[in-house]
Amino acid sequence: MRILKAKDYKEMSEMAADIIGAQVLLKPDAVLGLATGSTPIGTYEELVKRYESGRLDFRKIKTVNLDEYRGLTKDNDQSYYYFMHSHLFDHINIDKANTNVPDGMEPDAIKAGEDYENIISNFGGIDLQLLGLGNNGHIGFNEPCDEFIDKTHVVDLTQSTIEANKRFFASIDEVPKQAYTMGIGSIMRAKRVLMLVSGKGKAQIVKDAFFGPVTPNVPASILQLHNDFILIGDAEALSCL
Numbered sequence: 001m002r003i004l005k006a007k008d009y010k011e012m013s014e015m016a017a018d019i020i021g022a023q024v025l026l027k028p029d030a031v032l033g034l035a036t037g038s039t040p041i042g043t044y045e046e047l048v049k050r051y052e053s054g055r056l057d058f059r060k061i062k063t064v065n066l067d068e069y070r071g072l073t074k075d076n077d078q079s080y081y082y083f084m085h086s087h088l089f090d091h092i093n094i095d096k097a098n099t100n101v102p103d104g105m106e107p108d109a110i111k112a113g114e115d116y117e118n119i120i121s122n123f124g125g126i127d128l129q130l131l132g133l134g135n136n137g138h139i140g141f142n143e144p145c146d147e148f149i150d151k152t153h154v155v156d157l158t159q160s161t162i163e164a165n166k167r168f169f170a171s172i173d174e175v176p177k178q179a180y181t182m183g184i185g186s187i188m189r190a191k192r193v194l195m196l197v198s199g200k201g202k203a204q205i206v207k208d209a210f211f212g213p214v215t216p217n218v219p220a221s222i223l224q225l226h227n228d229f230i231l232i233g234d235a236e237a238l239s240c241l
């Protein structure tokens with residue numbers, strides 16, 4: 001595990017864009033695993049800037065996103081499909097046929113999971129997986145529980161995640177109660193994993209996840225066992241280390 005310290009959110013975003021940009025340059029047809037949430041927005045802005053200035057070319061890049069709310073349509077402005085298009089895909093030269101977000105409207109959870117795992121394996125796996133960190137230690141939408149779940153599956157969101165995400169919705173009642181998420185194995189099989197953490201609110205969970213026991217009660221703790229895991233945090237998020 002490598003921990004890189006940024007002085008603030010802007011520097012964290014630039015450092016993350018450096019690593020993702022290097023991946024794109026080294027392997028122009030790389031498979032990127034992408035994340036949503038507020039933390040990676042600055043990184044996506046940096047990548048767009050670097051595309052606009054001619055430094056990056058996404059023509060052959062393929063993407064798989066971590067998760068999607070169950071029951072939200074693609075045109076819902078809180079869906080992760082919508083997020084990815086508005087923050088990244090609409091602003092770069094990626095072939096949208098090569099971008100993937102779990103289908104939140106698929107009613108059959110088994111099919112949703114299998115279809116998504118097939119997409120990942122048909123791509124030959126993920127070269128670089130970007131992650132945020134939930135306040136409760138979740139990665140993707142893998143919530144704290146009694147076991148690590150391997151593959152893409154449906155999950156009941158915990159009350160703490162619903163509370164944390166209500167800021168994006170008109171009221172807490174509108175926050176979906178379930179999501180589809182890549183499993184812990186789907187994430188761990190990525191060749192390289194890059195997690196971004198920002199702000200004081202993440203400081204304690206960063207310490208618990210990466211300096212505490214490996215346990216499904218803190219899903220991100222499994223990343224201690226990944227052999228190419230990079231954590232980039234700003235000074236506030238790393239302040240408990």
Ligand SMILES: O=P(O)(O)OC[C@H]1O[C@](O)(CO)[C@@H](O)[C@@H]1O
Pocket residue numbers: 035036037038039040131132133134135138139140141161164165
């Ligand atoms: O970056 P944020 O907004 O703190 O969110 C952290 C995590 O929470 C989620 O937004 C889901 O609750 C994830 O997508 C993300 O990794």
